[in-house]
Amino acid sequence: MTTVADAPTPRAEASPTYDFGPATGLVCRECGAVYDLGAAYACMECFGPLEVSYDFGTVTREQIEAGPSSLWRYSALLPVSAGSVDEPNLAPGWTRLIHAHNLAEELGIQTLWIKDDSGNPTHSFKDRVVAVAQSAARRLDLGTLSCASTGNLAHAVAAAAARGGMKSVVIIPHDLEDGKTVTTATYGGKLLAVEGNYDDVNRLCGELIGDPLTEDWGFVNVNLRPYYAEGSKTVGYEIAEQLGWRLPKQVVIPVASGALLTKVDKAWRELIELGLVEDTEYKVFGAQAVGCSPVEQAFKAGHDVVRPVKPNTIAKSLAIGNPADGPYALDVVRRTLGSIGAVDDDAVVDGIRQLARTEGVFAETAGGVVIATLKQLIASGELDPNEETVILNTGDGLKTLDAVIGQVGPTATIQAHVEDVRKALA
Numbered sequence: 001m002t003t004v005a006d007a008p009t010p011r012a013e014a015s016p017t018y019d020f021g022p023a024t025g026l027v028c029r030e031c032g033a034v035y036d037l038g039a040a041y042a043c044m045e046c047f048g049p050l051e052v053s054y055d056f057g058t059v060t061r062e063q064i065e066a067g068p069s070s071l072w073r074y075s076a077l078l079p080v081s082a083g084s085v086d087e088p089n090l091a092p093g094w095t096r097l098i099h100a101h102n103l104a105e106e107l108g109i110q111t112l113w114i115k116d117d118s119g120n121p122t123h124s125f126k127d128r129v130v131a132v133a134q135s136a137a138r139r140l141d142l143g144t145l146s147c148a149s150t151g152n153l154a155h156a157v158a159a160a161a162a163r164g165g166m167k168s169v170v171i172i173p174h175d176l177e178d179g180k181t182v183t184t185a186t187y188g189g190k191l192l193a194v195e196g197n198y199d200d201v202n203r204l205c206g207e208l209i210g211d212p213l214t215e216d217w218g219f220v221n222v223n224l225r226p227y228y229a230e231g232s233k234t235v236g237y238e239i240a241e242q243l244g245w246r247l248p249k250q251v252v253i254p255v256a257s258g259a260l261l262t263k264v265d266k267a268w269r270e271l272i273e274l275g276l277v278e279d280t281e282y283k284v285f286g287a288q289a290v291g292c293s294p295v296e297q298a299f300k301a302g303h304d305v306v307r308p309v310k311p312n313t314i315a316k317s318l319a320i321g322n323p324a325d326g327p328y329a330l331d332v333v334r335r336t337l338g339s340i341g342a343v344d345d346d347a348v349v350d351g352i353r354q355l356a357r358t359e360g361v362f363a364e365t366a367g368g369v370v371i372a373t374l375k376q377l378i379a380s381g382e383l384d385p386n387e388e389t390v391i392l393n394t395g396d397g398l399k400t401l402d403a404v405i406g407q408v409g410p411t412a413t414i415q416a417h418v419e420d421v422r423k424a425l426a
Ligand SMILES: *Cc1c(COP(=O)(O)O)cnc(C)c1O
Pocket: 124, 125, 126, 152, 153, 232, 254, 255, 256, 257, 258, 259, 260, 261, 317, 318, 364, 366, 394, 395
């Protein structure tokens, strides 16, 4: 039997009829061993995680700018493209970058931008990673999309499978928000709620990969993880392009598995390498909730190893106690001279309300974590309020209404009389 700790032999091999764009293979992040493109995620030599390797050739700004208004404009920088009608998908990405004047003024920060990924088709940044993984699944002839999810990924996988005419089996902890379970279930795939937390779900998926039952399943964040993770790079590409092909000085990114944080950095290094942006220095900051802050704890303690924790926070989309990319996130933050903050649940709710009140953006709990962390980093002097800063809002508040229910409500409940309005507003 295969467990997560064993390195499984890849069963699905790349079909020669499909195009993997500039991707050349999979490479071990630890020992550098190289593998053919396939549904593999762990090195057979050292169990290290695999990452897509590329031969980009020449890529120009004009070529990208002429592309579609979705993440597929960056096909030349991804392991797959899916521009054709033969590959129906949700075409996520190209979300807005908001100049947040009002919030900036309240926080005493000079230039603040919000990359608002709540505008994706299923209202979180997870549509990006799923689009790339789905495209890889097609190329590997895997007919069922699956995942271990903290909620947003469940929603994104179920919707992408429906749109793409694929089956789906989505596995989640049993105690997620209705905004994530009801939405996911409506797309008609299979939804399994496990009596356990995300880390139990993830372990189960690792075991399922060795089972004949899952022969044609692509677990987007397990055996397709190298492709999935590349989807996160598009957040970084878009920020740079939307700023007029340049990098900001500081960025604050919510951390669950740590993939998004590491891939925004990877995207910017690629853009520098390709000569698409000027080589300027930037600092990467991470944001976690106190109730699940294994990466922040390792950062503060000066450790390279991330010790697993048992999550207990309202920020369920970030509640991964044993983050796969935690050590790599630490590397990025330390290399760029950033840092990682952690904030409590009350501060998360305040952050959600402040962002809504100042910018008209209703964020989910992960967005609240970012706003609260931004404030903490300014107060501690770790983030410089005089340098241009981008923060990420990765999900829509409509999915986590529970966070604010009971905190807000009607100003008054009145009779339909002008006099009552006058009194209520006095
Ligand atoms: C998954 C998720 C993240 C972070 O993702 P990782 O790549 O696992 O760190 C951030 N915000 C939201 C809303 C998410 O769903």
